Structure formats: C-alpha cells, structure tokens
Amino acid sequence: MSLRTELLRARRSVATAFLAGALVSLASWMVWALPQNTVSQKGQQFHPGAITIKRGDTIRIVNDDGDLLHHAYVDSPTFSFDSGDQQPGSVTPVTFSVSGDFNVLCAIHPKMLLVVHVR
Numbered sequence: 530m531s532l533r534t535e536l537l538r539a540r541r542s543v544a545t546a547f548l549a550g551a552l553v554s555l556a557s558w559m560v561w562a563l564p565q566n567t568v569s570q571k572g573q574q575f576h577p578g579a580i581t582i583k584r585g586d587t588i589r590i591v592n593d594d595g596d597l598l599h600h601a602y603v604d605s606p607t608f609s610f611d612s613g614d615q616q617p618g619s620v621t622p623v624t625f626s627v628s629g630d631f632n633v634l635c636a637i638h639p640k641m642l643l644v645v646h647v648r
C-alpha cells in the first residue's frame with residue numbers, strides 16, 4: 530500500500546468521524562430546540578389530539594395553519610382559559626394549574642378538539 534493511499538484513507542476516516550460528530554450535535558440541538566408540549570393547529574385540527582402533562586406544565590398552541598384565525602378555550606368547572614383571537618403564526622401558552630381531563634376547543638372551528646390530561 531502506498532503512502533498516498535494510506536493518507537487518503539486516514540483523511541477519509543477523519544472526515545467520516547467529523548461528519549458523524551456533527552450529525553450527533555445537530556440531532557441533540559434539534560431535540561433541545563424543540564419546544565416541549567407543543568400542539569399544532571394545522572388543517573383545522575389539533576396535533577396531537579390528546580396530550581398528557583403534569584400539573585403546572587405549560588402547553589404551547591401554535592397557529593401554524595396558514596392564514597387562518599383560531600381561538601382556543603377551556604370551559605370546565607375547575608379550569609377555564611380563553612386565548613382570544615389566535616393570529617396566524619402566534620403561539621399561545623396555556624398553563625394547567627389543576628389536575629383533571631380538559632377539552633380545549635376552538636370557538637371558530639367546533640370540530641377542533643384537544644384533550645389535555647393533567648396528572
């Protein structure tokens with residue numbers, strides 16, 4: 530094996546190791562950057578349709594549904610919330626301070642339902 534071939538091999542494995550390291554860093558950054566308990570409203574549906582959180586946790590409802598307006602609310606005996614108009618691109622945080630199962634509805638699109646289980 531010539532010195533040149535060995536050098537090329539060594540360089541390639543260094544490049545591969547570097548790339549693998551970069552990918553791992555990118556993946557961990559993406560997990561870190563991904564907001565927890567985020568709910569999408571794309572296609573006039575909550576995604577996911579159900580979520581389980583701990584008491585005191587905050588969910589973030591993202592209006593990522595084009596140029597549509599949404600309006601999320603909870604109306605239960607123990608917990609109420611009303612977002613008002615959710616402008617396109619807006620993020621609505623909702624903190625659930627009591628345990629229970631709650632329906633988050635959209636005042637504009639009655640078929641939209643998000644069930645929040647607060648443990």
Ligand SMILES: [Cu+2]
Nearest residue numbers: 599635637638
């Ligand atoms: Cu809606």
